[in-house]
Amino acid sequence: MDKARVPTEQELDWITRRAVAEIIPFDDFIKLVKSGKSLRLKMGFDPSAPDLTLGHAVGLRKLRQLQELGHRVVIIVGDWTARIGDPSGQSKTRPMLTEEQVKSNAETYLRQFFRIVDREMTEVRWQSEWFNPFTLTEVVRLAGKFTVAQMLERADFAERFSTQKAISLHEFLYPLLQAYDSVAVKADVEFGGTDQKFNLMVGRELQPDFDQKPQVVYTVPLLVGTDGEIKMSKSLGNYVAVEDPPNEMYGKLMSLPDKLVATYLELLTDVPDDEVDAVRESIEKRTVNPRDQKMRMAREVVTEFHDADAAQTAEDAFVRTFSKREVPDQVPEIVISFKEMADIKLAALLVHLKLAPSGSEANRLIKQRAVEIDGEVVESASVPLRTGMVIRVGKHKFAKVIDSGS
């Protein structure tokens, strides 16, 4: 049996309180951690949306903290549940994924996962290991352990049911399969966002049927997305990706509503509680310019996912570009052939440079005075090409045009 270091009271407090929603049952968790035994910390993921967001990072950072004590993370690739699509918080049935999609998504996911979580202390398991050999008998037996009423307790199912939205039968299987994962890997603790609570509890309920101790359910708060309204998620477009480059991450963080600054510090950094509280208070009372607090937060978070130098560079670039409205020093250069493009219309050029999604859109932008070349607003339909010219569209899209010479 592997050993784990027993945390100090101070560490334990941090682990069980900071960026934690609920630990059920709390006392069991304390006992487990104090036992000195290396625990199996389960976390599952659906390889359906392969970009990890800062929302995921909240839970992953907790996992890393526990790994540092010697506990093992068991990450489950939900290659079966991905085919169902998690109904949690969904208003629609998700399309099923093909095997190839699942595989490549899983690779992408794990690459990002290990940016935060220690690979050495992690066991990667695929659901198909135990579900491929599953028989119908076992499926039926599993389904027999829960009732329709139990399933309809879930807010999202209840909501869909009462508003006459479709609920496919196989969606009920989702929590059951996830619960069985806990049995298969003999999980001691399962992690997830608060929206996962139901699923995690199902696992807890199922384990005793297989002569296992029920897992502890450990949930972390859902991070609110950049819109300041609802949970961060890729499909809602209000997300910051774990892999976003420093400048982009910094910029996205700066566009956050003020009220989220303290929350982001709390959930995504190790900035001490009293400092977080001070920030929260100063923003509520507006004793300092919230922008400065936000810049600090952005710097801290970028440091967390990149490093301090990158954060500083990102901040400098941000100030130059947005506060001072100058052209950033890092403009993506795009090489085109001036000969071939000689008579190109400006709108078409914008599309070619991917500064606008379509010609119509490009024309609108030009008409609305959103296009600048070398700092001058352009309104004419075509414009002479010059190598090194910098085109700006809107506030933050830039491209430097370079002549290929041929």
Added chain:
RNA sequence: GGCGGGGUGGCAGAGCGGUCAAUUGCACCAGGCUGUAAACUUGGCGCCCUUUGGGCUACGCAGGUUCGAAUCCUGCCCCCGCCA
């Protein structure tokens, strides 16, 4: 199996033979003001053509009626409810 309701742009939801590329709200994009915050305000929001203009493709799918269909008819697919 029977009866009824419904499928419209990213979402919600109008339209029910021409004035509909389609009211409105949300979301989104851009300008102004700013702190790439909020609020406010102006414009935009299918694609293509240089245009006050024109063309093309669109209202679940496939046909049909009509000078003309998102709107009417037929078949099909899907969703929801009630009854069995």
